Amino acid sequence: MSKVIESSGVSKKFGTIQALKDISFSVNESEIFGFIGPDGAGKTTLFRIITTLLIPDSGNMQVMGLDTVADFKDLRRNIGYMPGRFSLYQDLSVEENLNFYATVFGTTVRENYELIADIYSHIEPFKKRLAGKLSGGMKQKLALSCALIHKPKLLVLDEPTTGVDAVSRSEFWGMLRKLHKHNITIIVSTPYMDEAMRCDRVALVQSGRILSIDNPQMIKQGFTRKLFSVKASGKYALITALRQYPGTVTAYPFGDSVHVTFSGNRLENSVFDHLKKMGIENVQINETEAGIEDRFLELMEKDVTA
């Protein structure tokens, strides 16, 4: 299987800020590869290097066998890019935007329409509407259509689901999965941990470095300790009480429970006594499977102390 992206030791600095440090990874053909990490991790900088918009300070970035610096012109024809802030002309209509993108890449809307048909069908009824008047979810579908209109081999999506509601996010990922059939390689960045599970492989990134790369299942299983889910009445009081228990190593709120690891890696009865003493009622503690976010938190902690 050929590598669509091959990155070796890529680094980039902006003034005193080390945006990317020694980034090495590869992406296989037809993969959906995710970069998961918070703002400031370096995702956008990395994507700009991959799409030939930025030159790295050191290291080498090969995309589809071409160098992103020397061969940028050839590469640009074959990449579809959906940057973080919507890439649409707000004062052009839906169909005007699509036509514009097709023309710029030397093709027509009709030429590759079957690729975007599923996606575009949701917004086609509004094709005369100005792009600026669409909701976030609709803009996102249009931006994706525009990024695909020239049938690129590599699709680069920079935080396509940020600020969009859960329903639209879910629909969007459904659309990405379908693109798979067309042999398009997709790299996508997101701060949403749950989206990691929808990728073939992910890289967890933080502060310009990659903390881990693997398929999401393996990353989850990389969690090094036993994880416990604690529920009780009164979330704030529960977390405070857990943090005061001497056997607690980490305690993080996770929705309606608190995820805890204990020293000695097991649950002692003394924790129930402690919580009772602190006035916490209806305590339930169960061992639970670590999710990708638990693992990310663990890696972040290790990264800080390293």
Next chain:
Amino acid sequence: MTNNTVISVHNLVKKFGSFTANDNLNFEVYEGEIFGFLGANGAGKTTAIRILSGLLEPTSGEVTVAGFDARKQAEQIKKNIGYMCQKFSLYEDLTVKENITLYGGIYRMDKKLIKERSEELLEKLHFREYENRLISDLPLGLKQKLAFSIAVLHEPRIVFLDEPTGGVDPITRRQFWEMIYETASRGITLFVTTHYMDEAEYCDRISIMSDGKIVALDTPAGLKRQYSAGSVEEVFVKIARPSPLGESLSRNSGRLG
């Protein structure tokens, strides 16, 4: 948490031309509550929040915030609330200390109180070393914590948080929510919108808007039971349908469809 009502909304309607952004909303928010306000993009959340924070007048209905009428006493509302918006509200080219002082002034706090609260804030957040740093030099997580602390600097009765945790790392997000908990325990009411469904679980009660109406309002546990769902996200996906045109339409009185 007592049962004093700090926000009271009865039959709220807001129209922009022929488009109804808020369609007969009815709900109450209690003192010290963490109230989650969810909905798909285009559901009408931003319009409702702008009315609640005294920035927009209702078309009809009664809205009372912190004891003041949203139509006749909008200025009073503004003085009694805190507001933290999505990409923070700090001045990037001023320092941490300068921002605190500036906002203290905007809230009409007296100098002595500003100094006192400023010291407290810097100690509590362990921000001493950043006191004279420009906001633009701070990492996102710190900016966010600071923005929140400034939004409650004047100890308002209610704080509106509009997607306060967008894009921040998972550790900082959780620390931020602990700050929210701690603030609620002091009796301040928090009205939060978020797209992170797990954060909805941290709220005491949540409402879900869809197409201008409130389609659900209950505790997270209550909603999960009602919809036989394992998570708030599942409930959301079942009942919140995104609108194709969204609230951007509210900027003109355009036709629908």
